[in-house]
Amino acid sequence: QLERMETMRRDFIANVSHELKTPLTVVAGFSEMLADDYAACNEEEVAHYLKLICEQNARMQRLIEDLLTLSSLETGSSAPIEERVPVAPMLQSILADAQALSAGRHEITLAVDEQTVIRGCANELRSAFGNLAGNAVRYTPAGGLITVDWQCQDDGGARFCVRDSGPGIAPDHLARLTERFYRVDASRSNSGNNHGLGLAIVKAIALMHGGDVFVRSDHGMNTFGIHLPV
Numbered sequence: 001q002l003e004r005m006e007t008m009r010r011d012f013i014a015n016v017s018h019e020l021k022t023p024l025t026v027v028a029g030f031s032e033m034l035a036d037d038y039a040a041c042n043e044e045e046v047a048h049y050l051k052l053i054c055e056q057n058a059r060m061q062r063l064i065e066d067l068l069t070l071s072s073l074e075t076g077s078s079a080p081i082e083e084r085v086p087v088a089p090m091l092q093s094i095l096a097d098a099q100a101l102s103a104g105r106h107e108i109t110l111a112v113d114e115q116t117v118i119r120g121c122a123n124e125l126r127s128a129f130g131n132l133a134g135n136a137v138r139y140t141p142a143g144g145l146i147t148v149d150w151q152c153q154d155d156g157g158a159r160f161c162v163r164d165s166g167p168g169i170a171p172d173h174l175a176r177l178t179e180r181f182y183r184v185d186a187s188r189s190n191s192g193n194n195h196g197l198g199l200a201i202v203k204a205i206a207l208m209h210g211g212d213v214f215v216r217s218d219h220g221m222n223t224f225g226i227h228l229p230v
Contacts, residue, residue, distance in 0.1 A: 023056035073204035
């Protein structure tokens with residue numbers, strides 16, 4: 001157990017260092033360039049360099065905020081789960097966000113029982129559900145199909161599912177998708193929009209509510225979902 005924890009600690013430090021290295025290099029490089037010879041740069045160049053600095057600063061800020069969120073969830077210091085949460089209005093809002101992000105490039109549908117109410121932390125649940133819907137939009141090619149649905153189970157529990165017709169995921173990746181910093185395609189991190197913490201946060205929120213995350217990829221569809229108990 002001690003060896004496993006030490007390995008996790010080393011991996012965590014290495015991953016955080018890797019994620020911060022590129023944006024820090026950009027910020028430092030352009031800052032030094034402006035400080036050393038500001039007069040030699042025209043107004044357009046200065047504006048371009050400052051824009052890149054701001055973008056990389058925002059990337060580091062998102063990483064730090066997600067790390068703090070994940071730490072809070074895993075240590076149990078998040079808000080208590082006491083609210084009664086109507087599911088339909090929340091998913092309607094998430095659908096609207098997904099459609100805005102898609103900008104008409106995908107067909108997105110929603111199926112939910114209007115009367116469903118669950119007990120939990122509304123902000124955390126919305127974050128988890130919205131993360132899965134947003135990922136489907138980002139990684140599904142234009143013209144693809146995305147379905148969002150809420151299924152009540154016979155045992156009184158429920159499942160939130162997002163299905164998309166994006167690129168299939170190899171079986172050896174499926175079990176590791178919720179690990180911190182894990183990405184199927186490492187090149188996605190170059191865009192600055194994905195640092196591999198989103199699904200880890202989703203899983204932490206699911207566990208906080210007594211549930212879990214499941215992932216499948218078959219028959220041309222990817223399924224990301226959260227099972228919540230009775």
